[in-house]
Amino acid sequence: MKTIDRSFINGEFKPTRGTGQFDLYDPSTAEIIGRTVLGDERDMLDAIESAREAFKTFSRTSVAERGEMLLRLHEALRKREDALVETAILEYGSPVTATVGRTRAAANAFLEARETLLDYPFEMAAGKKLVVMEPVGVVGAITPFNADYGHICGKLAPAIAAGCTVVVKPSENNGLETELLCRCIQEADIPPGVVNVVEGRGEALGPVLCGHPDVALINFTGSTRVGKEIAALGAGTMKRFCLELGGKSPNIILDDADIDKAAALALVIGFSNSGQACHAGTRLLVPKKRLKEVEASLKRAVAKLKIGHLLDADSFIGPLVSRKQFETVQAYIRSGLDEGAQLLAGGPGHPEGLGGYYARPTIFTKVSPSMRIAREEIFGPVIAVMTYEDEEQAVEMANDTVYGLAAFIISADQDRAMRIGRRIHAGMVVVNDTIGAVVAGPPAPLGGMKESGLGRAGGRWGLEAYLEPKVIA
Numbered sequence: 001m002k003t004i005d006r007s008f009i010n011g012e013f014k015p016t017r018g019t020g021q022f023d024l025y026d027p028s029t030a031e032i033i034g035r036t037v038l039g040d041e042r043d044m045l046d047a048i049e050s051a052r053e054a055f056k057t058f059s060r061t062s063v064a065e066r067g068e069m070l071l072r073l074h075e076a077l078r079k080r081e082d083a084l085v086e087t088a089i090l091e092y093g094s095p096v097t098a099t100v101g102r103t104r105a106a107a108n109a110f111l112e113a114r115e116t117l118l119d120y121p122f123e124m125a126a127g128k129k130l131v132v133m134e135p136v137g138v139v140g141a142i143t144p145f146n147a148d149y150g151h152i153c154g155k156l157a158p159a160i161a162a163g164c165t166v167v168v169k170p171s172e173n174n175g176l177e178t179e180l181l182c183r184c185i186q187e188a189d190i191p192p193g194v195v196n197v198v199e200g201r202g203e204a205l206g207p208v209l210c211g212h213p214d215v216a217l218i219n220f221t222g223s224t225r226v227g228k229e230i231a232a233l234g235a236g237t238m239k240r241f242c243l244e245l246g247g248k249s250p251n252i253i254l255d256d257a258d259i260d261k262a263a264a265l266a267l268v269i270g271f272s273n274s275g276q277a278c279h280a281g282t283r284l285l286v287p288k289k290r291l292k293e294v295e296a297s298l299k300r301a302v303a304k305l306k307i308g309h310l311l312d313a314d315s316f317i318g319p320l321v322s323r324k325q326f327e328t329v330q331a332y333i334r335s336g337l338d339e340g341a342q343l344l345a346g347g348p349g350h351p352e353g354l355g356g357y358y359a360r361p362t363i364f365t366k367v368s369p370s371m372r373i374a375r376e377e378i379f380g381p382v383i384a385v386m387t388y389e390d391e392e393q394a395v396e397m398a399n400d401t402v403y404g405l406a407a408f409i410i411s412a413d414q415d416r417a418m419r420i421g422r423r424i425h426a427g428m429v430v431v432n433d434t435i436g437a438v439v440a441g442p443p444a445p446l447g448g449m450k451e452s453g454l455g456r457a458g459g460r461w462g463l464e465a466y467l468e469p470k471v472i473a
């Protein structure tokens with residue numbers, strides 16, 4: 001059993017000064033596998049000071065120098081890919097194929113940021129005036145549990161490209177993953193203080209980081225509830241914010257769709273990352289006249305999903321990350337039953353033959369839009385099927401949410417789906433595909449509308465979140 005008792009500050013692993021502890025579990029068995037010593041205010045202040053000091057010189061490095069650093073970070077992650085994958089399977093419990101994909105995407109975030117950087121005009125003329133894009137300053141990066149490497153690297157890459165220094169406060173659930181990632185960062189030979197990482201509880205370290213006058217920007221990914229707290233904590237020092245928050249994405253199956261294909265795709269969209277995906281399309285909107293066919297297809301498709309056996313290449317669903325997450329999901333399943341929804345698949349408890357924090361992939365039908373399972377983010381493998389009469393009602397129901405992260409449309413008529421897509425209030429709309437479509441190919445802006453967030457990641461949109469324009473006249 002490993003104990004993580006060091007913080008990564010100023011390029012070194014230093015003994016954590018805090019004394020609290022957080023146990024780490026293998027979510028597929030609920031057995032304890034490690035322990036993290038939690039940092040306290042002193043560790044966080046050391047990290048901020050190190051980032052503040054490093055910013056003085058790092059902010060003046062050249063594009064070429066930062067491009068080289070990004071390349072080295074990419075290579076350092078690729079070199080340790082096997083260990084990173086193994087650790088994420090053990091600690092987070094995601095099946096191997098998805099874990100390899102996410103780990104590689106984390107490494108590639110540095111390459112993508114490098115490409116954007118090499119192309120980006122940091123200075124431009126406005127008549128006789130000069131506009132300069134400057135790094136915003138020290139960045140506080142706070143990340144969730146559901147893709148540790150991806151979230152941390154997705155924030156570090158554009159920050160380093162911009163010339164910012166960073167203090168990361170990762171999720172408490174990912175101690176082993178984060179420690180290994182820090183080793184990669186150390187091997188990439190980045191100047192000391194550019195990246196600092198402190199483990200600890202959000203409630204304890206959040207106020208220190210988000211209220212500190214030397215931190216310019218908070219880049220947070222996590223729940224909308226915590227996002228709102230962070231915005232309030234940062235208001236006193238007028239922080240810049242980039243907030244990637246929760247979602248409850250609609251997935252509209254149009255009446256012209258091939259129902260078997262639509263049902264299979266709907267499960268991939270809804271149960272992505274074992275349901276622990278911010279973009280998961282968990283509100284499945286179905287034309288009333290085709291409900292019976294959709295229900296039958298969903299039942300057939302869910303029976304084919306491979307659950308558990310995390311090292312099998314075709315395994316799709318793993319356990320939830322923690323007991324807390326498992327219990328939250330169970331409470332939502334019970335609330336669906338209490339409010340009168342009907343189970344089409346799954347239900348309370350564990351899948352047959354599995355323990356740990358595995359939940360049963362669950363599909364509710366006869367869901368009404370006012371039920372909690374239709375309105376609140378569950379963050380587990382639970383899909384709510386609702387019906388609509390016509391296209392107008394489908395759009396209205398899709399937009400009837402405080403969230404606006406993603407939306408999915410499945411149809412045989414691409415133009416029709418695109419037309420409907422323009423009417424959906426969401427930052428990312430995907431037609432006949434999974435969320436992978438928005439990250440494939442040239443960079444696009446990634447993020448949410450309404451209570452799903454503020455600002456965008458990806459390409460120049462992501463880089464500009466870390467820059468401030470200045471005019472010299």
Ligand code: NAD
Pocket residue numbers: 142143144145146169170171172200201202203205206207221222223224226227229230244245246247277278279377379405448452453
């Ligand atoms: P969470 O909001 O509970 O925690 C996220 C991070 O915030 C953790 O590091 C936590 O320690 C920290 N935190 C908690 N309280 C804090 C406080 N008062 N001040 C500062 N930091 C604090 O989220 P989670 O359970 O780890 O992750 C799931 C959530 O993340 C879901 O809501 C999901 O939708 C969201 N998410 C969003 C995206 C996106 O891109 N929009 C991506 C992944 C996950």
